[in-house]
Amino acid sequence: MPTPTTTSRPAPARARHPFPLRWNDNDQYGHVNNTVYYEAMDTAVNAWMIARGGLDPAGDVIGLCVASSCEFRESASYPEALEVAIGVGKLGRTSLTWDLHILRASDDGAVTDGDGAAPIAVGRFTHVFVDATTRRPVPVPDGLRAAVAPLVLEPPALEPGPGAH
Amino acid sequence: MPTPTTTSRPAPARARHPFPLRWNDNDQYGHVNNTVYYEAMDTAVNAWMIARGGLDPAGDVIGLCVASSCEFRESASYPEALEVAIGVGKLGRTSLTWDLHILRASDDGAVTDGDGAAPIAVGRFTHVFVDATTRRPVPVPDGLRAAVAPLVLEPPALEPGPGAH
Amino acid sequence: MPTPTTTSRPAPARARHPFPLRWNDNDQYGHVNNTVYYEAMDTAVNAWMIARGGLDPAGDVIGLCVASSCEFRESASYPEALEVAIGVGKLGRTSLTWDLHILRASDDGAVTDGDGAAPIAVGRFTHVFVDATTRRPVPVPDGLRAAVAPLVLEPPALEPGPGAH
Amino acid sequence: MPTPTTTSRPAPARARHPFPLRWNDNDQYGHVNNTVYYEAMDTAVNAWMIARGGLDPAGDVIGLCVASSCEFRESASYPEALEVAIGVGKLGRTSLTWDLHILRASDDGAVTDGDGAAPIAVGRFTHVFVDATTRRPVPVPDGLRAAVAPLVLEPPALEPGPGAH
Incomplete structure (x- = not known):
């Protein structure tokens, strides 16, 4: 999917995960509460x-969340369905920072990303991998490291800062 | 779907609603917390x-919940997906009592109800319809009354009691 | 508080647990969602x-919830604080059914139960105690059995209701 | 409380908000799920x-959340109680960025902040104030602006961190 060329590289395809909303995701302002994006x-x-x-x-x-952030650009509301587009912003020795787009699923299940449509929220989520018993950091397991490799975004996407995209 | 005959009536088909689980639906006992079934x-x-x-x-x-109950028969655990099979236990003048089966979705999206497979939880949920401003009871709207008619379970299913099935 | 007499017995004092509300407990109708009462x-x-x-x-x-029910009588809304008044409706060999009143905490932290004020919701919650590994039922632990004894409601309190006994 | 001097300024006192935990705040790893800190x-x-x-x-x-972030330093677990120490990192024309410390409440209700004890999580939360109907930005209301003034952290408090200023 990532097809390197000498002059430019298209962004790798993000993995997708459907995320239908629930009645109680809407708060009293009538739209999805900010905490639900972290869920x-x-x-x-x-x-x-x-x-x-x-x-x-x-x-x-196991992977423990040590930091997360989200920038909320548009609101959504149950009974809409959302979708998460998953990329990896940084793959370290013991940690993994996910670069995530929250998308509005269209009526037919298609989502509006990849061809110019903008995500309604953009977030980051850093997992540190630890021994389940001692809770001390361990290297990202080899199987996981190999699996996420195709999701690692190219260097230009690695801008610093949680709200930087 | 409901095909009345002189001697017996098959139960009407229940409507289905998919309900995928979320990471934080699992509580510290490693399975879906009881409150999630109400969600x-x-x-x-x-x-x-x-x-x-x-x-x-x-x-x-609007419909306000005035009573609910659930009997939990088997546990489930994220990343499983569930499904709700929707029937109507009682259709009153201003209220509607839903008769609900929580099913485990199989890997291929099929669910295990209707042909003998048992729901993992069975619940009831009573809505009273009210004027959104005064919050006083009003008749079930005609459009809704007509729409739910095919979901009304036959008298034999109308046993009393929240845990009675 | 429980002062047995020859002719009648007042209900035993219920244990109290404060339950302040959260912003996202309010749903889009502007009051606490029904699922929060189960939380x-x-x-x-x-x-x-x-x-x-x-x-x-x-x-x-561990104690697993095998059944629960709630009757919702009045609504509440964050930033109010609630309180749960805890009684025991039935103490069985391997199970325990809690009889619970949800009360509105007054501004000074006092709650409006015990002297005629009505709970805003009334619920039941049945725990079955199981071996944590095999998940098979075991007797209610002796220490717990002794501790809950003072909370067991007298027969007159076992009035019929939505969580019918 | 903020007492400016020529050489140094103590940080203003943060406002405090108690945040007791709930059974279902613990996820299957046995500690409070990251999303609960945002709640x-x-x-x-x-x-x-x-x-x-x-x-x-x-x-x-009304105030809508347009961005949030959190750095998780230590875990917590129900039935512990937490507390949020509230400061303001930035007070703009139409927005307000809260600078928040999540603290572990001690058994006697005292919390371990202000005298060297470290928060278990540090977060930021940006509200933009909007017209409730049009959802277009409006100035921070005067009453709120005056009320938050004592919570605005002095420049020296703007230390670098994950929610880098």
């Missing part, structure tokens, strides 16, 4: 790691 | 009323 | 069991 | 604005 990010990246990266939540190595 | 029921019936029954949450008539 | 009940009885009944959530015996 | 921040600053700053969630001007 979406947490759910999407853990689901991806379990399905694709060999993570076993009951296993020896 | 599932609330979400499913409101989504159905909005999509099929003409409910407008910002409209003149 | 209140779950939180109150587990906190009580941990503090007073010797429950260790990481221990050998 | 704590959202709850604390809205409660403060309603109680002290004249915010009426049903009024003409």
